[in-house]
Amino acid sequence: MTATGLGDNPQRSHAGDGPSPAEALRLFETMVLIRRVEERLRDDSAAGKLPGAVHLYIGEEAVAAGVCAHLSDRDYATSTHRGHGHFVAKGGDIRTMMAEIWAKREGICQGMGGSMHVADISKGILGANGIVGAGLSIATGAAFGARLDGDGKVSVCFFGDGASNQGALMETLNISTLWQLPVIFVCENNGFSEFTPSAEVTAGRIADRARAFSMPAAEVDGNDATDVWRAAGEAVRRAREGGGPSFIEARTYRIQGHFEAESFVLGTGRYRSDEEIAGWRQDNDPIARFRSRLVSDGTASAAQLDRIEAEVLDRVNEAVAYAEAGQPADPELAETLMFAPEES
Amino acid sequence: MARTRLIQAIHDAVVEEMARDPKVIVYGEDVELSIVGDLRGVHEQFGHDRIRNTPICETTLTGMAVGLASAGYHVVVQMMFSNFLYTGMDAIGNQMSKLRLMTGGQMELPITIIATIGGGSANAAQHSDTSYPMLMNLGGVNVAVPATPADAKGLTKTAIRSKNPCFLLEPNGRGGELGEVPDGEYLVPFGKAAVRREGDAATVVAIGRMLKPALAAAAALDAEGLRVEVIDPRTLVPFDEDCVLSSVAKTGHLVVVDEARECCSAASQIAAVVAEKGFSLLKGPIRRVTTPNVAIPYAPNAEAHVIPGEARIAAAVRELLGRTENHRQGVPA
Known part of the structure; x- marks a missing residue:
């Protein structure tokens, strides 16, 4: 069972159709859950309550939610340094995630990984990763395992426009096509490669890189949850049926900085305007867009959605309380966890 | 006891472990023909799902090992010369050596990486390094350096059965050397000189x-x-x-x-x-x-x-x- 109630039935999706009303409500709930988690981390980071840096996913929620809606716990996903959204959407427990970020013993990684490395192997979440592009080969390897198992599992690699410039992308597109691996490459093009606009460091269309290997590639509005959901459903179904890898470029926008408190390292430097950020916030918020569609097409009433939002906020507050009440990490774990005990 | 060449001892260990455990998967560049000689005939015996040639892409070969091991397989990667580990170093230095700690002990990474070390064959600088110092410094990988056919067999089997990343570094130019190797089940424990x-x-x-x-x-x-x-x-x-x-x-x-x-x-x-x-x-x-x-x-x-x-x-x-x-x-x- 996932934290959001999502992703328990991988057979559910059908390309072309949109999500059913129940699925749409779960999508909404997942997006709101990610948003509230990230807003809380933004505020607590600013208040100096977190021991390390956090890289937030605000504005990109539709991608993780729309893709992971098609996955179950047995499917694999690799994530990025901006990984809380993937962890939440893939069914990770927000209490143990928050405890991890708060560096507590109760953390999902016992406080040894932190924000950039949340992982829950039991749910196929192979980890957020601090090395840009590292997930490409890990997801491809997991897909190789899924292919060998032959039971319809798939592997999803979330990565950014920044990682699309790593050579590992070419290598993994090549080998996954050759071996027809059940992997879905999801490029979250959020416009920025750390502190540099993507256009300054990225030639051509990113999805064309997959087309060069004759891999099916879709370019979608990453702030349209339905659009992402539909493209991901098609890619996941293809992978489950043995049709090999797919590529999705989801165009979105990073509302927050590369990491919180970036203003301290930027000084007076700027890589984008406040107006640009405000424009995306006001006109292209994926949650606001999805919410108004749910109301206008009669899927849900405003009051129903308000209720979901209130419940989600309670869960986030409860998770943070759990994290704050946790025990400090065990420092000796650093010495005992490096190697798995061998069978004698 | 039989007089066996060092590469044959590694071959025998890999074959025995592949026969024992269907989750053992071998890949690497040119492993089907086995230019190094330590996997010759394994492809004919076990087929494409157990051992396969890869493209030349060391960054991905080491990274895929992490993913495949996470998916429950025991991965054996033949990397040829240990100089090529440099190209595949992110997944070694940032992933397989660290992820067990970083995931709070959730991840087990049974990965064996085989490569040759050393010079002496006029292969020049990019095929002659003895690169274990960088591996030793990582803290999270085992490093085996067999010098005899018996140890080559016993250490290879121990590596493949390990739950942790292991580097099995063959002595370059010594693969043809003969030595007595015990028959059947023969394991050499790690950490015993x-x-x-x-x-x-x-x-x-x-x-x-x-x-x-x-x-x-x-x-x-x-x-x-x-x-x-x-x-x-x-x-x-x-x-x-x-x-x-x-x-x-x-x-x-x-x-x-x-x-x-x-x-x-x-x-x-x-x-x-x-x-x-x-x-x-x-x-x-x-x-x-x-x-x-x-x-x-x-x-x-x-x-x-x-x-x-x-x-x-x-x-x-x-x-x-x-x-x-x-x-x-x-x-x-």
């Missing part, structure tokens, strides 16, 4: 490819009345400190022979351990016999000049023990 020759005059620790010249030097020194103890550590991570310290307790002198470059070599680490834990046992300074901090040259005479050999090893022992060339000539000093 072997005393290859007993003696009381000095301890010589010789790693991997350096065992052969060290034993030759020991035989030459024996003729001069110096009985040298030669230790083969067999694994560098974990390292059998007790074996070396007990030998130094007996001899009082230590020479470490390492084909890696001097700076931060395994020899440096072993010397540091003995200096810290065995200082009172020592009757003289510790000597490291290593490759100088240079790229391995192509020309065979230049290569032989930089890589430690019998003469340099014997000279280091004589110097430690205050012997001169005259002793060797039988002329009184």
Whole structure:
């Protein structure tokens, strides 16, 4: 069972159709859950309550939610340094995630990984990763395992426009096509490669890189949850049926900085305007867009959605309380966890 | 017991483990034809789902190992020359050596990476490195350096059964050497050194490819009345400190022979351990016999000049023990 109630039935999706009303409500709930988690981390980071840096996913929620809606716990996903959204959407427990970020013993990684490395192997979440592009080969390897198992599992690699410039992308597109691996490459093009606009460091269309290997590639509005959901459903179904890898470029926008408190390292430097950020916030918020569609097409009433939002906020507050009440990490774990005990 | 070549011993270990455990998967560049020779015929025996050729993409080969191991497989990656580990280093240095700790112990990564180490074959600098120092420094990977066919078999089997990343580093140019290998189930534990020759005059620790010249030097020194103890550590991570310290307790002198470059070599680490834990046992300074901090040259005479050999090893022992060339000539000093 996932934290959001999502992703328990991988057979559910059908390309072309949109999500059913129940699925749409779960999508909404997942997006709101990610948003509230990230807003809380933004505020607590600013208040100096977190021991390390956090890289937030605000504005990109539709991608993780729309893709992971098609996955179950047995499917694999690799994530990025901006990984809380993937962890939440893939069914990770927000209490143990928050405890991890708060560096507590109760953390999902016992406080040894932190924000950039949340992982829950039991749910196929192979980890957020601090090395840009590292997930490409890990997801491809997991897909190789899924292919060998032959039971319809798939592997999803979330990565950014920044990682699309790593050579590992070419290598993994090549080998996954050759071996027809059940992997879905999801490029979250959020416009920025750390502190540099993507256009300054990225030639051509990113999805064309997959087309060069004759891999099916879709370019979608990453702030349209339905659009992402539909493209991901098609890619996941293809992978489950043995049709090999797919590529999705989801165009979105990073509302927050590369990491919180970036203003301290930027000084007076700027890589984008406040107006640009405000424009995306006001006109292209994926949650606001999805919410108004749910109301206008009669899927849900405003009051129903308000209720979901209130419940989600309670869960986030409860998770943070759990994290704050946790025990400090065990420092000796650093010495005992490096190697798995061998069978004698 | 059968006389077996070193690469055949590795082959036999891989085949036995593949037969024992269907989750053992082998891949790498040219593994189907097996240019190195250690996997020859395995593809015909087990087929494409168990062993397959890959593109030349070391970054992805090591990274895929992490993903495939996470998916429940035991991965054996043949990387050919250990210089190619540099290209595949992110998944080694940032992923497989760290993810168990970083995930709070959730992840187990049973990965065996096989590669050759060392020069001596006029392969020039990009195919001749002895690159285990960088692996030893990572903290999260085992490093095995078999020097005999029996150890090659036993350490390979232990590596494949391990739940942790293991590097099995074959001695370059020694693959054809014969040795007795026990039949059937034969495992060599990690962290247990072997005393290859007993003696009381000095301890010589010789790693991997350096065992052969060290034993030759020991035989030459024996003729001069110096009985040298030669230790083969067999694994560098974990390292059998007790074996070396007990030998130094007996001899009082230590020479470490390492084909890696001097700076931060395994020899440096072993010397540091003995200096810290065995200082009172020592009757003289510790000597490291290593490759100088240079790229391995192509020309065979230049290569032989930089890589430690019998003469340099014997000279280091004589110097430690205050012997001169005259002793060797039988002329009184």
